[in-house]
Amino acid sequence: MPCPHHRPIARRISVIPAFTPPGRPLLEVENISVFRGERLVLDRVGFTLGAGDALLLTGPNGAGKSTLLRVLAGLHKPEGGHVLWSGVDALADRTQHAGRVAYLGHQDALKLGLTLRENLTLAARASGGNPDLCMESLNISGLADLPARMLSAGQKRRAALARVLLAQAPLWLLDEPSLGLDINTMGLLGTLFAAHRQAGGIVIATTHVPLPLPDARTHALPGLNESDIPQPLEDFPEDDLL
Amino acid sequence: MTLRIPALITAILERDLRLALRHGADTLGAVLFFILAGALFPLALGPSPELLRRMAPGIVWVCALLAALLPLDRLFGSELEDGSLDQLLMTGLPPSLIALAKMMAHWLTTGLPLLLAAGPLAIMLGMPTSSMVVLLTGLLLGTLILSLIGGMAASVVLGARRGGVLLPLLVLPLTTPALIFGAAALDAAQTGLSWGPDLELLGAFLAAALPLCPLAAGAGLRAAVE
Numbered sequence: 001m002p003c004p005h006h007r008p009i010a011r012r013i014s015v016i017p018a019f020t021p022p023g024r025p026l027l028e029v030e031n032i033s034v035f036r037g038e039r040l041v042l043d044r045v046g047f048t049l050g051a052g053d054a055l056l057l058t059g060p061n062g063a064g065k066s067t068l069l070r071v072l073a074g075l076h077k078p079e080g081g082h083v084l085w086s087g088v089d090a091l092a093d094r095t096q097h098a099g100r101v102a103y104l105g106h107q108d109a110l111k112l113g114l115t116l117r118e119n120l121t122l123a124a125r126a127s128g129g130n131p132d133l134c135m136e137s138l139n140i141s142g143l144a145d146l147p148a149r150m151l152s153a154g155q156k157r158r159a160a161l162a163r164v165l166l167a168q169a170p171l172w173l174l175d176e177p178s179l180g181l182d183i184n185t186m187g188l189l190g191t192l193f194a195a196h197r198q199a200g201g202i203v204i205a206t207t208h209v210p211l212p213l214p215d216a217r218t219h220a221l222p223g224l225n226e227s228d229i230p231q232p233l234e235d236f237p238e239d240d241l242l
Numbered sequence: 243m244t245l246r247i248p249a250l251i252t253a254i255l256e257r258d259l260r261l262a263l264r265h266g267a268d269t270l271g272a273v274l275f276f277i278l279a280g281a282l283f284p285l286a287l288g289p290s291p292e293l294l295r296r297m298a299p300g301i302v303w304v305c306a307l308l309a310a311l312l313p314l315d316r317l318f319g320s321e322l323e324d325g326s327l328d329q330l331l332m333t334g335l336p337p338s339l340i341a342l343a344k345m346m347a348h349w350l351t352t353g354l355p356l357l358l359a360a361g362p363l364a365i366m367l368g369m370p371t372s373s374m375v376v377l378l379t380g381l382l383l384g385t386l387i388l389s390l391i392g393g394m395a396a397s398v399v400l401g402a403r404r405g406g407v408l409l410p411l412l413v414l415p416l417t418t419p420a421l422i423f424g425a426a427a428l429d430a431a432q433t434g435l436s437w438g439p440d441l442e443l444l445g446a447f448l449a450a451a452l453p454l455c456p457l458a459a460g461a462g463l464r465a466a467v468e
Contacts, residue, residue: 109324114261118260
């Protein structure tokens with residue numbers, strides 16, 4: 001948990017706006033199916049989440065957790081199924097859907113030549129949020145003017161999380177948010193999750209380790225059946241593939 | 243959202259210009275290549291002033307075309323590799339406008355320096371100063387066309403294996419009209435003919451590329467993150 005000399009929690013989480021909870025489930029995911037080449041990665045995945053809910057996506061490597069997050073973010077078009085936001089097809093207008101989503105990918109997406117603050121400028125301009133408050137919430141204010149190349153892996157992850165906060169979006173899609181974080185930051189993350197959910201936001205995270213998300217539901221993706229694993233071809237025409 | 247579009251485009255431009263300044267060596271590379279390649283011609287063709295003056299328009303144009311290709315590979319490639327492309331798409335800016343902003347950044351960091359270096363190179367090759375205006379006007383339109391078509395091709399080959407090899411094969415044929423009109427305008431100016439129509443055709447080419455290339459590039463960016 002944060003040290004006593006830091007600002008009180010209430011001050012830190014003030015960057016999170018309140019989202020008005022609608023009458024029906026906020027997010028409905030129906031029968032999402034995704035092919036990767038010949039292989040069915042996601043087979044009719046579905047769940048519904050209301051305002052303030054959290055969902056953990058678990059499953060073995062290659063089960064399609066990241067792919068599902070990318071589908072929900074509107075970055076990957078599924079071969080079948082729907083994503084409904086307040087009853088409206090979210091993937092029909094993916095540019096508009098982007099405004100509802102804060103996406104944390106596997107990579108931190110920081111430009112190493114830019115300072116931390118400069119890295120957050122674009123996200124701040126997109127959402128109208130305050131980057132300084134968000135950096136403060138993740139305890140990286142002191143690093144704001146350092147080039148990203150000088151940051152450690154954990155600090156970069158915190159910067160990427162600051163961008164999630166900065167998006168001020170109701171739907172958080174986090175691909176292994178705990179990657180490289182220390183114990184203190186995990187505590188901080190728990191506080192931020194709680195504040196986001198209290199404000200009516202949704203958290204969906206993939207993880208292999210326990211996350212500070214109390215009473216989060218878990219959706220286990222089954223992963224590969226042995227028979228689904230594509231066998232390598234003898235004379236694979238590699239040069240014809242671009 | 244509509245109000246935010248210009249602000250977001252400026253933010254992308256600012257970011258790319260800042261990155262270009264921080265990595266100055268990469269940015270200067272294209273211009274240095276342009277000057278060096280142009281300087282090789284007198285060495286290869288012999289120091290005949292008449293021959294060089296005759297060939298100067300073609301040399302400047304071909305070298306500019308090749309130099310503008312150099313940074314295209316990284317234009318979207320670096321964004322895809324570090325995950326920034328995902329975040330760009332998550333800003334809520336339509337993909338075609340993201341592509342347009344990146345193309346503008348390419349012009350500011352490559353096209354504009356080439357334009358500035360073209361004058362000295364042309365003088366070095368002995369091009370008469372009277373045709374300098376035609377050269378620079380033609381190259382202004384030409385470098386804009388190169389950024390648009392190059393950006394489109396870069397987004398189309400994004401994520402493809404050996405995209406770097408494919409890129410010139412895609413860009414060079416598409417930019418031949420610009421090369422033909424641009425060099426023809428200069429030729430006309432040197433022989434005292436009317437060069438207006440050639441530049442107008444170049445302008446028409448730019449007018450067609452301006453809406454079409456970002457649209458195609460936007461689709462390419464969407465496909466690349468799939």
